[in-house]
Amino acid sequence: MATILPTFAQSLAGANLFPLLATGVSTLQVNVGKRCNQACHHCHVDAGPNRTEEMNRDTAELVVDVLRRHPELTTLDITGGAPELNPHFRYMASEARGMGRHVIDRCNLTILFETGQETLARFLADNRVEVVASLPFYLADRTDKQRGLGVFSKSVEGLLLLNSLGYGVDGTDLTLNLVYNPNGAFLPPDQTEMEAEYRRELMARHGIVFTNLFTLTNLPIARFQHFLERSGNLDKYMAKLSGAFNGAAASNVMCRSLVSVGYDGTLYDCDFNQMLELPVSTGTTSHIRNFDAHLLARREIVTGAHCYGCTAGAGSSCGGAVA
């Protein structure tokens, strides 16, 4: 039975949020490339070992320069692919830390054991970089189905290594946040309940501690969209997302306070729009070399049906639920 869903713009209008405007820019989220040592089924970046797109030194220097000129950018959030594979990852992270900025590494955990990454965990700890690590479930079966056979046990090793350096341990300033995402066409659980479950199970089964759990919704783009199409779940999933539209979550979507930078320096409203090749709406200033903080801070966000993934239920962002 085909049902016509309201457009995202209509849902925003119903919550008095159309057009969706930025409220400022406090986070620069930089996607340094699509290369990754994994090739997960749900990856919205279509990342993998054979991807070659990668931020070069000139663009990395432009990022550092923008941070230097804009102290209001309090957070540098580095993602990928596996961001640590970019040769300029450590340069950007340590420069930003040198300026006193908060730095986040979106880490897949298995990268810690790749050749050439032997000193990575120590580098992150020495620079007080927040680690946000993917762990789609606290059991091996669901994690491995999504991320590849053996990924769960390697992830456990990675978490234990980070714990041994003080990450996620009470009384240290080393933040280790974990990321849950659903293993299919369904919404994430309540973040607080799931965090308690992760805490209990990871401690009992592996002796692992962590700071917080973020529950994320899978957005219907890239590999996950292909899965939805192949499995005949696309229409139902879209109906579920739009039916769960929450105005409170919509008013807190992450794009209102961040700007996302592509590996070639193009500016986007978020990493998802980046993968959909929808740059920011500010025209000539849509490249890091023309970064105009004033314009970006009050820009109109480019939205589409995929945005329903950020506004369903308790909402979803790179920092978990938002409502």
Next chain:
Amino acid sequence: MPNGGSGYFLYTVWNDKMCRSVSFMWKTSQQKDISLADYYNDDDLPRFAEIGRERPDLRDKFFAYYGATLEAGELTKREKALIGLAVAHAIPCAYCIDSFAQTCLEAGVSTAQMVEAIHVAAGIRGGATLIHGLQTLNAVDKVSM
């Protein structure tokens, strides 16, 4: 009697008094091109609200109650999702199974936990059958020399 096994199935599960309306329904069904395969159609689940067609007031009261029972209270949403799944199997209701399997996933319940809950339901159903065996034994003893 309508032709085919489906009609026979309807006849046997409904009692004699209902038989006439079964025949009537069958005719209506044929006109609307509905067959038994349309029972437990998962497209019906999101149409649940249509049950308020004649009495929206009763539907709304029921939905309000239903929603309230599943909110977190002394039990978490997750615990309630597992109870719902077990009951769905005990009843057993295909709609509820579909719905509560999804609710469990969205409450972060593992597949193993769902299977254990289903075994609890099966155990209690089986136990209920067996404990009634004592009724049989009592009935036998009562009239036996």
